[in-house]
Amino acid sequence: MSYGDDRIYKKVEIIGVSKRGLEAAIQAAVTKAHQSLEKLSWFEVQEIRGHVGDDGAVTEYQVVLKVAFQIKG
Numbered sequence: 001m002s003y004g005d006d007r008i009y010k011k012v013e014i015i016g017v018s019k020r021g022l023e024a025a026i027q028a029a030v031t032k033a034h035q036s037l038e039k040l041s042w043f044e045v046q047e048i049r050g051h052v053g054d055d056g057a058v059t060e061y062q063v064v065l066k067v068a069f070q071i072k073g
Helices: 022-036
Strands: 008-019 041-051 059-069
Touching: 008 022, 022 041, 022 059
Parallel strands: none
Antiparallel strands: 008 059, 041 059
16 A cells, blocks of 8 residues: 555544553553554544542543544455
C-alpha cells in the first residue's frame, strides 16, 4: 500500500489509564488497541483527566483517545 491510494478508516474511542503519567496512559491505550485492531494507523487525544488522592497528589491519569484503523477492502 502506498499513501497515494484511496483508503477508508474507522475511529473508535478508548481510554488509557496509568499512575505513571499522561504518556504512559496514551501508550497503554495504543498498545492494547494495536493488539485488538488490525491496521491501527493514528490516534488523537480528546480529553485528559486525572484522579486526586486524599493528600492532594495526582494518583492516576486518564486519557480519552480516538484511534483509527484502516477498514479492510
